[in-house]
Amino acid sequence: MRNVMMAVSAVLLGSAAASAAPYGTAGCGLGSMVFGNQKGIVQIFAATTNDLFGTQTFGITTGTSNCADTGGGVASTKSFIETNREALAKDIARGQGETVKNLATLAGCTDASAVGATLQKNFGSIFPNASVPSDQVAGSIISTLRDDKALACGKLG
Amino acid sequence: MPASPVAERVRRDLEVETLVAQARGLGLDRREEWLRLGHWRKRLFGGFQSEADGPDFFLAKNGKSDPAAELEATLRALYGQVQLTDEQRARKAVPPQCRFPARAAWLLGELRPASLPPLDCPRFDEYFQRLQAESVSLVFSSYYLNNPASIFGHTFLRIRKHSEDVPADKRELLDSGIDFSATPDTGNPLFYAFKGLTGMFPGVFHLFPYYYKVREYNDYESRDVWEYELALTPKQLAMLEAHLFELGSTWFDYFYIDENCSYQILAALEAADPDLKLLEHVKLPVVPADTVKALYRNPGLVAGVRYRPSARTQFRARVEGMDRAARNAVEALADNPDAPLPEAGRVRILDAAADLIDVRYAKELPFQPDGKGGTIKRRVLERRADIHQPSPELVVPPPLDRRPDFTHGSSRAFAAWGGSDAAGPMVSIGYRFALHDLVDAPAGYPELSQIEFLTPELRYYARSKSLQLESFDLVNVLSLQPATAFDPALSWLVRAGLRRLRDGACNACLAGAAQLGSGFTLATAGEALALFAFGVAEVDTAPSLAGIAGAPAVRGGVGPLGGLRLRLGGSLVAMGEADWLWFPYAIEHTSWSVSTSLRLSPSQSWSVGVTGRREPAASEGLLQLFGYF
Numbered sequence: 001m002r003n004v005m006m007a008v009s010a011v012l013l014g015s016a017a018a019s020a021a022p023y024g025t026a027g028c029g030l031g032s033m034v035f036g037n038q039k040g041i042v043q044i045f046a047a048t049t050n051d052l053f054g055t056q057t058f059g060i061t062t063g064t065s066n067c068a069d070t071g072g073g074v075a076s077t078k079s080f081i082e083t084n085r086e087a088l089a090k091d092i093a094r095g096q097g098e099t100v101k102n103l104a105t106l107a108g109c110t111d112a113s114a115v116g117a118t119l120q121k122n123f124g125s126i127f128p129n130a131s132v133p134s135d136q137v138a139g140s141i142i143s144t145l146r147d148d149k150a151l152a153c154g155k156l157g
Numbered sequence: 158m159p160a161s162p163v164a165e166r167v168r169r170d171l172e173v174e175t176l177v178a179q180a181r182g183l184g185l186d187r188r189e190e191w192l193r194l195g196h197w198r199k200r201l202f203g204g205f206q207s208e209a210d211g212p213d214f215f216l217a218k219n220g221k222s223d224p225a226a227e228l229e230a231t232l233r234a235l236y237g238q239v240q241l242t243d244e245q246r247a248r249k250a251v252p253p254q255c256r257f258p259a260r261a262a263w264l265l266g267e268l269r270p271a272s273l274p275p276l277d278c279p280r281f282d283e284y285f286q287r288l289q290a291e292s293v294s295l296v297f298s299s300y301y302l303n304n305p306a307s308i309f310g311h312t313f314l315r316i317r318k319h320s321e322d323v324p325a326d327k328r329e330l331l332d333s334g335i336d337f338s339a340t341p342d343t344g345n346p347l348f349y350a351f352k353g354l355t356g357m358f359p360g361v362f363h364l365f366p367y368y369y370k371v372r373e374y375n376d377y378e379s380r381d382v383w384e385y386e387l388a389l390t391p392k393q394l395a396m397l398e399a400h401l402f403e404l405g406s407t408w409f410d411y412f413y414i415d416e417n418c419s420y421q422i423l424a425a426l427e428a429a430d431p432d433l434k435l436l437e438h439v440k441l442p443v444v445p446a447d448t449v450k451a452l453y454r455n456p457g458l459v460a461g462v463r464y465r466p467s468a469r470t471q472f473r474a475r476v477e478g479m480d481r482a483a484r485n486a487v488e489a490l491a492d493n494p495d496a497p498l499p500e501a502g503r504v505r506i507l508d509a510a511a512d513l514i515d516v517r518y519a520k521e522l523p524f525q526p527d528g529k530g531g532t533i534k535r536r537v538l539e540r541r542a543d544i545h546q547p548s549p550e551l552v553v554p555p556p557l558d559r560r561p562d563f564t565h566g567s568s569r570a571f572a573a574w575g576g577s578d579a580a581g582p583m584v585s586i587g588y589r590f591a592l593h594d595l596v597d598a599p600a601g602y603p604e605l606s607q608i609e610f611l612t613p614e615l616r617y618y619a620r621s622k623s624l625q626l627e628s629f630d631l632v633n634v635l636s637l638q639p640a641t642a643f644d645p646a647l648s649w650l651v652r653a654g655l656r657r658l659r660d661g662a663c664n665a666c667l668a669g670a671a672q673l674g675s676g677f678t679l680a681t682a683g684e685a686l687a688l689f690a691f692g693v694a695e696v697d698t699a700p701s702l703a704g705i706a707g708a709p710a711v712r713g714g715v716g717p718l719g720g721l722r723l724r725l726g727g728s729l730v731a732m733g734e735a736d737w738l739w740f741p742y743a744i745e746h747t748s749w750s751v752s753t754s755l756r757l758s759p760s761q762s763w764s765v766g767v768t769g770r771r772e773p774a775a776s777e778g779l780l781q782l783f784g785y786f
Contacts, residue, residue, distance in 0.1 A: 030372055058365035060335070060362055061402065061405040083368060084330070084368055086376065086526070090515065093539070094548035095545070095546065095547035095548065098329065099330065101326060104327065120547070123539060123542030124542070127538070127539070129527075
């Protein structure tokens with residue numbers, strides 16, 4: 001009991017582990033995770049079994065997959081952007097919003113409103129057209145945040 | 158004092174024997190804590206059976222049915238006496254010593270051995286560190302439009318991450334979500350339904366960033382989300398986390414009706430502490446809203462309730478109070494992103510248009526960001542971003558009359574008194590397995606969705622002293638979707654079951670009847686008044702039915718169906734419906750019916766009403782009393 005619980009308290013007092021996952025995370029977006037292509041009446045039952053998105057890849061004991069990292073830093077920021085792309089595009093256009101705030105946290109920036117303002121000004125270069133792939137969107141956002149030293153996004157390296 | 162490895166081994170083995178004997182003496186295998194950790198349930202004729210179905214959950218050969226053997230095996234594993242098989246090693250199963258941290262915590266806490274076994278469990282440590290748990294919430298995702306099955310809802314857990322320096326609102330999406338869901342292996346609707354009902358899909362617990370669920374439920378499915386924050390002590394929270402890790406090593410056969418998502422979430426929560434009384438407050442069918450109500454049967458367990466509006470709810474909040482010109486501009490933008498904008502209120506209009514596009518193209522956008530919806534959206538957002546101002550925060554007050562814990566009970570029984578002109582006075586009793594009709598108490602349910610399963614009604618007629626089955630619906634679904642300027646939605650209905658035909662085609666015979674219909678609904682702003690008009694097709698069959706000339710026992714017909722529903726206040730609902738059917742080639746060509754109902758629900762547990770019905774061969778009226786449980 002004590003050994004296990006000691007690990008518990010050490011963890012509770014400790015800080016988040018630094019992310020060691022590689023930058024090139026592939027396919028964390030919702031579109032790439034869908035299970036099959038359930039249509040019509042199956043949707044009615046899927047409403048109760050609730051496996052519309054392939055979260056069966058997120059096992060509890062299998063360790064952190066690339067798409068499950070929320071520790072902060074470049075890789076987790078990238079995963080976040082890919083999955084939250086549609087909501088994030090909206091919030092960036094609005095210069096504020098929940099996804100912008102959480103993005104700022106992952107990137108270690110000090111001021112979420114300043115992040116919102118900067119990304120809003122750069123909307124055109126982040127989303128130049130509708131077909132821009134999500135990893136390119138992530139790349140643009142991350143370099144925009146890095147380049148603006150005033151934002152002090154410490155976890156982007 | 159340092160000892161040789163052999164002596165150490167011997168000492169360990171002796172220790173285990175002592176602990177096993179001690180555990181037996183204390184009767185630990187019969188304790189509530191142990192039974193909950195193993196998900197063992199008492200069997201009807203004695204003994205136990207665990208609900209867990211994956212073999213890795215049991216270290217003893219007969220662990221699934223023998224809690225005592227499993228307890229002994231767990232102790233032995235903690236002291237290194239149980240090893241991974243080659244097959245388990247190949248698929249990277251968690252080593253037996255490390256697979257059950259909650260069991261270990263409880264057992265060692267009860268037995269208090271002089272020294273602890275060495276435990277090096279990196280996967281558990283990593284998991285625990287990833288969670289950084291501060292508190293846990295039970296999350297309920299509500300219904301979504303035009304899918305009455307979704308009014309059953311869905312529950313999962315949210316584990317809030319601890320953070321010293323980042324305020325909560327800036328890291329909510331980064332919390333962890335844990336859910337239990339089935340892994341279907343078929344897309345065929347019939348197999349899907351059959352397998353889901355009979356436990357032929359395995360259900361597994363998953364762990365993922367909370368934002369996946371927010372995007373899936375709030376955005377993709379446009380469901381409102383309610384979060385019930387639980388007041389667990391640090392010890393209860395740690396036990397819950399440890400137990401969830403244990404559940405990661407197994408699966409449970411998924412049964413829609415009882416061992417479903419919401420059931421397993423409660424079962425997992427119960428393992429955190431024997432004082433939590435959750436499963437004893439749910440019954441068949443296990444409906445997610447009932448599992449939320451079970452939380453409230455534990456005083457002080459729910460610390461608070463939070464609301465997260467769906468994309469559709471957010472859109473509605475944005476257009477609330479907009480004048481006609483602004484609404485038109487929003488609608489125009491959703492089709493043509495370069496549509497002209499009025500001078501004033503551009504930010505508000507562009508924000509609303511972006512939400513409308515998201516709602517309209519919700520199913521397309523994650524897969525095709527460059528599809529029609531994605532292209533329109535990007536241009537609208539570009540125009541918005543050109544205005545270098547942050548949008549004001551959208552505040553949507555939680556709609557308290559939509560909370561799942563305020564719903565009436567999922568099952569219903571009724572007694573009624575009345576009479577018909579054809580058969581005289583009668584008494585009627587009936588039951589409904591699940592869930593809700595359009596005149597039941599509206600709180601917590603979508604205003605205009607009805608879904609019922611298994612509704613037998615029995616009648617006793619005084620004049621003929623006969624007891625007979627009046628009807629038995631297998632399924633009765635009515636989905637009314639008000640057509641609006643923004644969304645010309647289709648309404649539909651499905652009914653199938655047994656009922657008595659009173660239109661002259663037979664003498665009040667009991668017939669199998671199936672009806673399918675589709676049409677449109679118009680409703681006032683608050684949906685208090687709704688009018689609907691459908692085209693329906695019906696097939697009836699009964700041995701004594703004077704049906705189609707060539708096949709007397711069957712008839713098929715089509716016709717219009719229309720109705721009105723009016724809700725007055727929060728607890729009084731009136732509804733009227735009329736239909737007319739034309740049965741070509743049938744001996745009795747037409748049929749019609751008109752029915753009305755009025756029901757008052759003074760509380761969530763009972764209601765009283767009157768109902769009347771006229772058909773070609775009979776008219777009847779009844780005074781009804783309903784109980785919900």
